[in-house]
Amino acid sequence: MTGFKPRLVALDIDGTLLDASEHIAPTVRLAVGRARDAGAHVVLSTGRSTFGLTRIVEALELPDGLAVASNGAVTFSYWPVEVCDTVTFDAREAVKLLLEHVPDALVAVEVVGRGYRINRHFPDGEITGEMWIESVEELVSEPVTRVIIRDPSQSAEEFVELAERLGLHGTNYFVGWTAWLDLAPEGVSKASGLASVADRLGVDRSDVLAIGDGRNDIEMLQWAGRGVAMGGAPLSVQEAADDVTSTLEDGGVAHELAHWF
Numbered sequence: 001m002t003g004f005k006p007r008l009v010a011l012d013i014d015g016t017l018l019d020a021s022e023h024i025a026p027t028v029r030l031a032v033g034r035a036r037d038a039g040a041h042v043v044l045s046t047g048r049s050t051f052g053l054t055r056i057v058e059a060l061e062l063p064d065g066l067a068v069a070s071n072g073a074v075t076f077s078y079w080p081v082e083v084c085d086t087v088t089f090d091a092r093e094a095v096k097l098l099l100e101h102v103p104d105a106l107v108a109v110e111v112v113g114r115g116y117r118i119n120r121h122f123p124d125g126e127i128t129g130e131m132w133i134e135s136v137e138e139l140v141s142e143p144v145t146r147v148i149i150r151d152p153s154q155s156a157e158e159f160v161e162l163a164e165r166l167g168l169h170g171t172n173y174f175v176g177w178t179a180w181l182d183l184a185p186e187g188v189s190k191a192s193g194l195a196s197v198a199d200r201l202g203v204d205r206s207d208v209l210a211i212g213d214g215r216n217d218i219e220m221l222q223w224a225g226r227g228v229a230m231g232g233a234p235l236s237v238q239e240a241a242d243d244v245t246s247t248l249e250d251g252g253v254a255h256e257l258a259h260w261f
Contacts, residue, residue: 072193
């Protein structure tokens with residue numbers, strides 16, 4: 001890309017910056033630091049909630065800035081952590097439809113900045129923050145930013161097929177590596193969250209470099225001036241990107257950033 005120089009670097013977290021043990025490779029830390037020191041805005045863009053990002057911000061030694069959480073439904077600034085914008089939706093029909101097909105699924109509704117309201121406890125470590133147990137009817141009785149549907153007995157492929165078959169009109173949906181389905185407001189994605197952040201920072205999308213590895217990164221990779229998929233990402237993610245870097249284990253983020261910083 002002749003003349004391209006990223007003014008904003010958007011980074012997914014899990015599977016892109018962090019491995020399964022929540023570790024960031026030293027080479028990746030250094031590469032992010034070079035981008036930061038060169039004056040680029042480093043923006044974390046993730047499906048995690050706000051309280052799941054602050055430790056990563058500190059680990060990367062990012063200056064005061066902006067981040068995208070909850071797959072674009074929440075944007076916030078730091079420090080201190082302050083929510084800039086949230087987008088909510090009525091999840092009742094989508095949740096009802098899904099539970100007709102996976103009646104034993106775990107359901108969680110985000111409480112922005114605090115934790116989750118849940119119908120039953122999730123496997124240890126999958127969601128964090130404060131927890132409140134409520135009935136499914138109570139969980140979706142009011143508009144929400146995000147709903148997680150989790151069925152430990154199914155595979156990610158089965159959830160992809162189910163989500164596509166049901167259509168889930170009126171919502172966006174993002175399927176993770178496991179049988180994990182994130183429901184988000186229609187039209188909301190990491191791309192829409194980043195568009196809001198870029199506008200606040202005065203950065204054109206053509207000057208954005210985005211790196212990610214998951215199905216919830218597809219819109220972001222397509223929106224950015226340069227979208228890069230991690231090696232080992234699902235084929236649909238790689239096909240949505242402008243380029244594919246090496247794997248997480250081989251320091252894919254560091255290799256891509258080395259081209260520009």
